[in-house]
Amino acid sequence: MQDEDYMRQLSFGNDSALDTLVFRYHKLLYGYAYRLLQDEKLAEDIVQETFLKIYQQGKKGYVPDQFKPWMYKIATNSCKDYWRKASTQREHVTDKGEERIAEIHSIIDRQVERKWMIESLNQLSFEYRSVLYLRFYQDLKYAEIALTLDIPVNTVKGRMARGLKYLEGILIEDDRKGAGANE
Amino acid sequence: MSEDQELSRLEKQWKNRFERYTSPEPTTEQTFRLLARIKETEETKPADLRAELEAAQSAQSAASKLAGLFLAQWNFYGLRSWMLTGIVMLLLTVMINAGTGSEMSGLLAWMKGGSLVMIAVMGYAFRSRNKGNDIIEVLSYYSLTHQMFARFIIVMALQVAITLPLSFLILGGESSVSYVLGSFMPIFFFGTVGFTSAMWLGHRAGVMVTLFVWLSQMLLDRGGKTLSMFQLPWNEHVIGMTVGMTGLAGLLLGSVLLKNNLKRDFK
Numbered sequence: 001m002q003d004e005d006y007m008r009q010l011s012f013g014n015d016s017a018l019d020t021l022v023f024r025y026h027k028l029l030y031g032y033a034y035r036l037l038q039d040e041k042l043a044e045d046i047v048q049e050t051f052l053k054i055y056q057q058g059k060k061g062y063v064p065d066q067f068k069p070w071m072y073k074i075a076t077n078s079c080k081d082y083w084r085k086a087s088t089q090r091e092h093v094t095d096k097g098e099e100r101i102a103e104i105h106s107i108i109d110r111q112v113e114r115k116w117m118i119e120s121l122n123q124l125s126f127e128y129r130s131v132l133y134l135r136f137y138q139d140l141k142y143a144e145i146a147l148t149l150d151i152p153v154n155t156v157k158g159r160m161a162r163g164l165k166y167l168e169g170i171l172i173e174d175d176r177k178g179a180g181a182n183e
Numbered sequence: 184m185s186e187d188q189e190l191s192r193l194e195k196q197w198k199n200r201f202e203r204y205t206s207p208e209p210t211t212e213q214t215f216r217l218l219a220r221i222k223e224t225e226e227t228k229p230a231d232l233r234a235e236l237e238a239a240q241s242a243q244s245a246a247s248k249l250a251g252l253f254l255a256q257w258n259f260y261g262l263r264s265w266m267l268t269g270i271v272m273l274l275l276t277v278m279i280n281a282g283t284g285s286e287m288s289g290l291l292a293w294m295k296g297g298s299l300v301m302i303a304v305m306g307y308a309f310r311s312r313n314k315g316n317d318i319i320e321v322l323s324y325y326s327l328t329h330q331m332f333a334r335f336i337i338v339m340a341l342q343v344a345i346t347l348p349l350s351f352l353i354l355g356g357e358s359s360v361s362y363v364l365g366s367f368m369p370i371f372f373f374g375t376v377g378f379t380s381a382m383w384l385g386h387r388a389g390v391m392v393t394l395f396v397w398l399s400q401m402l403l404d405r406g407g408k409t410l411s412m413f414q415l416p417w418n419e420h421v422i423g424m425t426v427g428m429t430g431l432a433g434l435l436l437g438s439v440l441l442k443n444n445l446k447r448d449f450k
Contacts, residue, residue, distance in 0.1 A: 019218055027209060034207065035204065051217065118204055121204065157187075161186075
């Protein structure tokens with residue numbers, strides 16, 4: 001059964017439809033919120049808030065045309081609300097200087113490379129990160145990302161290409177710094 | 184290579200790297216606990232917050248509802264955004280006037296440029312913005328028509344505040360109420376066209392239609408001067424054109440009202 005069918009079930013008062021949706025998307029949604037917020041507790045709160053809104057809307061009889069983009073839109077907006085309330089939104093992480101260079105210098109195991117990936121991604125603005133996360137981790141199609149973020153499909157493609165180019169730039173720059181440190 | 188192929192190539196190239204950014208995964212027990220929490224929250228929720236908000240806002244006076252509507256629209260884009268809009272309007276208006284020679288051609292250029300600035304600002308002010316759930320909750324109390332109309336009024340008020348003092352400078356000794364009104368009418372008219380077409384056709388199509396009307400007026404201005412909306416205050420057709428524009432603007436605004444009523448009746 002499709003997600004939208006479960007929402008319809010929910011609108012008919014069948015609460016167990018929520019169980020299916022939660023089991024289907026808990027991990028995925030948690031991963032999305034965690035990558036955006038980088039805090040396990042906050043990610044949990046955002047996930048709970050998102051599913052609660054889905055539950056409430058479903059009980060009111062609302063059935064979205066496409067469930068996934070709608071769900072990610074609620075989660076994205078909840079993250080934005082959090083940043084706005086806490087005034088902790090940082091579009092760019094400041095340069096962490098020597099410490100980071102030293103870490104990247106020793107990219108040998110997966111853990112360090114994971115850290116590099118996180119730091120590199122954090123240097124991108126939210127606009128790029130959200131598109132990349134929705135594509136690579138949530139496996140959303142470009143049209144679905146466009147619906148989630150309320151932007152045209154071409155903008156999604158543009159942000160995708162530019163985001164990856166920026167990441168490539170960061171990689172080259174870090175490699176250059178790493179090579180310099182070896183000399 | 185097409186854009187899609189290039190994107191697909193880039194995606195393949197980056198897939199492995201992205202996979203390294205793993206995230207913790209909730210266990211099945213955590214999912215069960217989450218479900219229990221959601222249902223518990225919903226059951227123990229004291230009241231429907233949305234209904235409470237609506238009830239509180241319904242209890243407000245008409246004046247405070249109106250103030251709330253304008254405040255919500257102002258806050259939605261933020262003071263900086265509106266101030267920047269005003270500054271751009273002011274700069275462009277001054278530049279248009281400064282770039283022309285005689286008083287007569289200066290006034291005409293100012294009217295044309297001012298109305299074009301109006302179209303651009305309407306397009307900018309009517310853009311959609313996604314700024315989180317909280318503000319959407321606040322705004323959703325008001326209908327889209329009300330919100331758009333509030334933005335239209337804010338833009339018009341900004342334009343009046345900027346162009347009124349400037350018009351006295353531009354018109355100099357010739358200034359009078361009818362002159363100021365006559366020179367402001369095209370700006371008001373294009374603002375109304377922008378608002379109405381955005382309400383009927385959506386934001387982008389609205390801007391395109393308004394630009395089309397503006398360009399057709401530029402062409403008419405070159406050909407048959409009598410049909411042009413850009414009439415100098417001392418022209419013989421200025422009163423007729425001003426009345427025509429006011430009537431047309433009234434009809435257009437009425438059509439939005441009609442659309443709104445029809446929609447409500449349909450619901």
